[in-house]
Amino acid sequence: MDETTYKFLMGASAFVIAILGLMLAGTTILPEVGLEKLRKARSILIPSYFVLALLSLVCCLTGYDRRIEPASTLLVASFQALLFTMSMLVFIRPNEVRWKTVFRQAGVITVAGLVLFVSFFRFTDYYSCFFYSGVVAYVLQLIIYTRKFMLAYRKTVQEVEDYYDDDEENRLVWVKCGFFSALAVGIMALSILFFPVLYKYFVPLYVVFYSFMVMWFVNYYRRMKFAIPVIAAMPQEADVCAIPETVLAKTDGVAAEEAVAVAEEAVAVKEEKSGAEHLLKERLQKYIDEKEYCRKDVPSGIVADSFGMSKAFFRQYMKDSYGMDFRPWRKELRLREASRLFAGHPEYTIEEVSEMVGYNNSSNFNRDFKRMMGMTPKCFCKQFQ
Template identity: 25%
Template structure:
């Protein structure tokens, strides 16, 4: 019985499970086809990079399994898993960052990073066969420090590109839409915790490494499942990332160009037409104001997952004119103005439908995300939706 338990809970079996898992997932990723377009090319690149990473992990773990008969095998397995995490953290970080923004990390820097890790990993694994000495200890200590530095740099880069990507999505949808890429941040956190935790397991007594190896298989499945799920709905994000939000100076330049083109066209048809830019703007704003009044009356502000282009088209204007109207005439941007309308609608619905759940009220008001609804409600009203309902709209009393 004890021998059976020892077989079930040994390092070799854990390695076999993780090897099979890694290899199968790499094949699945390689076989998945992503439409070959300009905007989806980076997704395909990230997918293939992940598949190669899993194949590299498979090869390294097979090498680990082949040496299962040597003395101090658990120590050797720990060193090999340290190498696996060092290489995979570099490659997977590059892949996830590449999903958010292509070429944010230069290919040359990426290959240099992976190359240096590979060389150092070879030296670290070779040191296992050296006689114990101070330079072996120094090598391992230096490797751990460099590994932590690498993880820190990648975390900072990911944080920077993630914030930039959230801003792009919000500019495109005029919503707080970070939920669309929240899974990437969560997967990245799980990945980094998994990679860094190898250092903890290396310090634990012999026998604990098999637990980490099994956990690594679970991590690979979770990571791949999220990415494969994303591949089925990546168009939403690609649309936003393909859209380049204009800065204030570029915006005014585009607006002036559009105005001049329209004025030039009018002058060609009627040489006596002396419409100036201010007159043109006033005319556009007057028409837009009527469109907005109808839009509000029809409660179109409750519709979510609408892009700025779609809303501008519905209002018979351009996104540049729409932006200019709200910043110059209303004093706030379109998203803030629409959020206020949604919160006012939610305030009314909360009092009129006290049996309805807050989630239903949030969606009926135009909020697709409950946490965002709660955050915006508290920010604008000064109390939570629950407090507003329970106080009959008088939270200060």
């Protein structure tokens, strides 16, 4: 690589990354439950920004050395893979990030890097063997991190959708895009070990990614506010029905008095269940009349609480009375309301109606509408224009 180009790239990247580190340090993360590990992740990322800026400055001052550059690039890339993967995991599953494990992995990378540099300066005959072993280890690191992230991402999407009883993946997809952007940078770092000419493209690329990482921290609360109740939730115990089921059958050794008590309790439970069902029926009708189903980001658990019922009892009642869970039932109400709005107000756009009936994403709305009505919202609207 041309010496002047290399020094310019490294000097510019050192300046920009230092500025980004200052911006990251200045971001405000609200003292809200569930964001503790996000604050810790930021406090770990900030030094990494300044360390990388310092390394870039040193490279700018010393110039390009094609012999040692691949080893230093491999070491830095391995550290960044660790830090950015853990940061992306903190965005979606903070409770699964164990900082002791992170520091332990960082220690292993540090030792591996020291071995690599010692072999470069003292045992040159074995350097290539250590170097290619490091490349293989780095590839395995990327594979393991990708698998770990995707498992965590799918789990988070499922939990958020279960919490809201709605399709929410579109609101989380930016995290997946961010991870795969980091993975692309990591793969390109691997390629420049063997094709140094790509360095002039690699440096601007990772500077852009570092910029996006700062923006994600700045906008995290706005983007993820809807998911914070799920992320912050402690492991919950199994749902307990508000109306317990009583064992009717007793062993032969049970006293007659106890059997009578059990029978009386069974009758009381049945009467209580009947009263609860009647009350729930009335409250569901009020829910429909007031079009509460058009409100966004209201999980079924909150709806059940507002009715004074447990989530388990509410779920069972929906299956018994409507033959479906709350999620498809509410979705059907929303789509029927959307069809009424389209018919009565042809001037409304699809996006406006989608928003009015409680959808967060118009693509989900289009998909669900077509599935229920047999045509797209656009075709449906044409009938009234």
